[in-house]
Amino acid sequence: MTRLVFELIRPYRGWLAIVFGAMLIEIAATLAAPWPLKLVIDDALGNHHLPHWLAWAHEYGGFGKHTLGVALFAGAATLAVAAIGAVASYVDNYFTTSVGQWVANDLRLRIYEHLHRLSLRYYDHAKIGALVSTITTDVTTIQNFASASTLDIAVDLITILFMVGLMFWLEWDFTLIAVAFTPLLLVFIFHFKKAVKAATRMVRVKQSELLSIVQRGLGSIRVTKAFGRQDIELARLEEASHATVAAALRARQIKSLMSPVVSMVVAICTAIVLWKGTSLIVAGTMTVGALTVYLAYLKQFFKPVKDLASMTSTVAQTTVALERIQTILSSDEVIKERDNAIDPGRVRGAITFDRVSFGYEKEEPVLHEVSFAIEPGQVVGIVGPTGSGKSTVLSLLPRFYDPLFGHIRIDGIDVVDFKLAALRSQIAFVLQDTVLFHGTVRENIAYGRPDATDDEILAAAKVANADEFITRMPLGYDSIVGERGDTLSGGQRQRIAIARAVIRNSPILVLDEPTAALDAESERLVIDALRQLMKGRTVIMIAHRLNTLIGADKIIVLKDGLVAEEGTQEELLARGGVFAELHRIHHQTSASGVAAAA
Numbered sequence: 001m002t003r004l005v006f007e008l009i010r011p012y013r014g015w016l017a018i019v020f021g022a023m024l025i026e027i028a029a030t031l032a033a034p035w036p037l038k039l040v041i042d043d044a045l046g047n048h049h050l051p052h053w054l055a056w057a058h059e060y061g062g063f064g065k066h067t068l069g070v071a072l073f074a075g076a077a078t079l080a081v082a083a084i085g086a087v088a089s090y091v092d093n094y095f096t097t098s099v100g101q102w103v104a105n106d107l108r109l110r111i112y113e114h115l116h117r118l119s120l121r122y123y124d125h126a127k128i129g130a131l132v133s134t135i136t137t138d139v140t141t142i143q144n145f146a147s148a149s150t151l152d153i154a155v156d157l158i159t160i161l162f163m164v165g166l167m168f169w170l171e172w173d174f175t176l177i178a179v180a181f182t183p184l185l186l187v188f189i190f191h192f193k194k195a196v197k198a199a200t201r202m203v204r205v206k207q208s209e210l211l212s213i214v215q216r217g218l219g220s221i222r223v224t225k226a227f228g229r230q231d232i233e234l235a236r237l238e239e240a241s242h243a244t245v246a247a248a249l250r251a252r253q254i255k256s257l258m259s260p261v262v263s264m265v266v267a268i269c270t271a272i273v274l275w276k277g278t279s280l281i282v283a284g285t286m287t288v289g290a291l292t293v294y295l296a297y298l299k300q301f302f303k304p305v306k307d308l309a310s311m312t313s314t315v316a317q318t319t320v321a322l323e324r325i326q327t328i329l330s331s332d333e334v335i336k337e338r339d340n341a342i343d344p345g346r347v348r349g350a351i352t353f354d355r356v357s358f359g360y361e362k363e364e365p366v367l368h369e370v371s372f373a374i375e376p377g378q379v380v381g382i383v384g385p386t387g388s389g390k391s392t393v394l395s396l397l398p399r400f401y402d403p404l405f406g407h408i409r410i411d412g413i414d415v416v417d418f419k420l421a422a423l424r425s426q427i428a429f430v431l432q433d434t435v436l437f438h439g440t441v442r443e444n445i446a447y448g449r450p451d452a453t454d455d456e457i458l459a460a461a462k463v464a465n466a467d468e469f470i471t472r473m474p475l476g477y478d479s480i481v482g483e484r485g486d487t488l489s490g491g492q493r494q495r496i497a498i499a500r501a502v503i504r505n506s507p508i509l510v511l512d513e514p515t516a517a518l519d520a521e522s523e524r525l526v527i528d529a530l531r532q533l534m535k536g537r538t539v540i541m542i543a544h545r546l547n548t549l550i551g552a553d554k555i556i557v558l559k560d561g562l563v564a565e566e567g568t569q570e571e572l573l574a575r576g577g578v579f580a581e582l583h584r585i586h587h588q589t590s591a592s593g594v595a596a597a598a
C-alpha cells in the first residue's frame with residue numbers, strides 16, 4: 001500500500017515541496033504570533049523599552065524608544081506575522097487542492113483501466129455496485145485526504161516539537177509539569193486508532209452493499225415490476241440501510257470519545273499552568289508576558305494534538321479506501337498478453353480446438369477435451385442440450401477466458417500468441433440480446449469500428465436491413481438510442497448489431513442465436529440481413545432451435561461438455577444419435593405448438 005501511495009504522489013513531488021515550504025512558514029508564523037503580546041505586556045507596559053535582542057528596531061521610525069513605540073512595533077509585527085502566514089496558507093491550500101484533485105484523477109483512470117483489463121472471470125464474482133462505490137467514494141476520500149491533510153500531520157508534529165522546544169527554553173521545569181499528560185494522550189489515541197479503523201472499514205463495506213442492492217434492483221426493475229416484488233426490493237434496501245446506519249453510529253460512538261478526552265487533558269494542563277504560573281509571577285521568577293505566551297502556546301500546542309486525534313478517523317477512512325483500491329489493483333485475473341505476441345493481420349478464419357478443457361471453477365469442469373476443426377469460410381452450427389457448454393466454447397475463442405488445458409488456434413496460430421486487440425479484431429459477435437449504448441444510432445453502429453465513415457455506416461445499415469427503419473426515425477442516424485434514448489424493438493436492435501458486425505468486417509463471425517427472441521416477421525428480416533453478413537466469413541453459430549441453423553456446412557453436437565457428434569445435418573440424422581433425438585423433440589414441440597394454436 002505504501003508503494004501505491006508513493007507512486008501516486010511521485011508526479012507531484014514538486015508541488016508537495018512547495019506545500020511543505022509554505023507549511024514551514026505557517027509554523028513559524030504560528031510560533032511567532034503570541035510574541036508581540038509578550039512585548040506589549042512585559043516591555044511596553046513593563047520597562048517601556050524593547051528587549052536588547054530587538055535593539056535594531058530603535059533605528060527605524062522611533063520604534064521602541066517609548067511606550068507607544070514598543071506598542072507600535074508589536075502592532076506592526078502582529079500584522080507582518082499575520083500577512084506572511086496568510087500568504088503561506090494561500091499557497092499551501094492552492095497546491096494541496098491541486099495535488100488532491102490530480103491524485104484522484106490518476107487513481108480513477110488507473111482503477112477503471114485495470115477493471116477493463118480484468119478477465120470476465122473476475123466479473124463472475126465481483127459486485128459491480130462495490131466497484132462503483134470504490135471508484136467514486138473511496139477515490140473521493142483519498143482526494144479529500146490529499147487536499148486537506150497530506151502534510152498536516154507532518155506539520156502538526158513539527159509544530160508540537162518546536163513548541164515544546166520553545167516552552168522548555170522559556171521555563172523547562174514548568175513545561176515538564178504542563179506536558180506530563182501528553183504521553184497518556186498519545187497512548188489513548190494509538191489504541192483508539194485501531195478501533196476507529198475497524199469501525200470505518202465496516203461502514204464502507206455496508207455502504208458498498210447498499211450501492212450493490214440499488215444497482216441490482218434498478219437494473220432489474222422490469223422483472224421487479226412484472227412480478228410486483230417492489231416490497232422485496234424495498235425490504236432488502238431497508239435491511240442494508242439499517243446495517244449502514246448501525247455501522248456508522250458505532251464508528252461515530254468510538255470517534256466521539258476522542259474530542260472530550262483531549263479537551264479534558266487540555267483543561268487539566270491549563271489549570272496547572274494557571275496555578276503554578278501565577279505563583280511563579282508572584283515569586284518574581286516569571287513575567288506576566290511569558291505566562292501569556294505560555295498559555296497561548298499551550299492552547300496551540302493542543303490544537304495539533306487535537307487535530308491528530310480527530311485525524312485518526314480521517315486516516316482510518318483513507319487507509320480503508322486505499323486498501324479497497326489496492327484490492328482491485330492487485331487482482332491479477334487479467335488475460336495476459338505475451339511479450340512477443342503477434343498481430344498477423346487479417347486471418348483466413350480456420351479455427352481448431354485441440355483437446356480443450358475448461359471450468360469456470362477449477363474443480364467444476366464444463367468442457368472436457370473438446371476438439372474440432374473449422375475450415376475458412378465454413379458455417380458451423382453448435383447445438384446441444386441446455387448447459388452443455390455451447391456459449392462457453394464461444395467465449396474461449398476471443399479469450400474472454402483461457403482454457404485450463406488444450407489449445408485453440410486460428411489459422412494455425414495459438415490464440416494466446418496473438419496480441420489481444422489483434423485477436424479480437426478478427427471476430428465479430430451478434431448475440432441473443434444486443435446492448436445499445438447511450439448515443440446516436442450512428443455511434444452505435446460505429447462501435448464496431450470507430451473510424452468508420454458516414455458512407456460506410458450507411459452501407460452497413462443497408463446490408464443489415466436497418467436503413468429503412470432508421471431513416472423513418474425523427475432524427476434518422478442522429479436519433480439517440482440506448483439508456484433513456486428511443487426504444488427500439490428486439491428485431492431493430494438485432495439489425496443494428498448486424499450493422500455493427502458488418503462494419504467491423506471481421507473474418508470470423510460468432511452468432512449466439514440472434515433470432516431467439518424475435519417474432520416471425522422480424523426473424524425474417526434479421527435472417528435476411530445475417531445471410532448478407534455471413535458471406536465470405538467463417539461463421540460459428542449456436543442454435544437452440546434447430547431451424548435457425550441457416551445453411552450450416554457442419555454441426556458440432558455438444559453434450560455434458562463433450563463433443564458427442566459432428567457432421568452435416570443429414571449425416572447426423574442418419575446416425576440416430578443425440579442430434580437426431582434433439583431433432584425429434586424439436587419437431588414434436590413445434591408440431592404440438594402448431595396443434596395447440598390450431
Ligand SMILES: Nc1ncnc2c1ncn2[C@@H]1O[C@H](COP(=O)(O)OP(=O)(O)OP(=O)(O)O)[C@@H](O)[C@H]1O
Pocket residue numbers: 124360361366384385386387388389390391392393544
Ligand atoms: N460465468 C459462469 N460462471 C460459472 N459457471 C458458468 C458460467 N457460465 C456458465 N456456467 C456453467 O457452465 C455450464 C455451461 O454453460 P454454457 O452457458 O456454456 O452452456 P450452453 O450450452 O450455452 O447453455 P444454454 O443453452 O442454456 O445457453 C453450465 O453448467 C453453466 O451453469
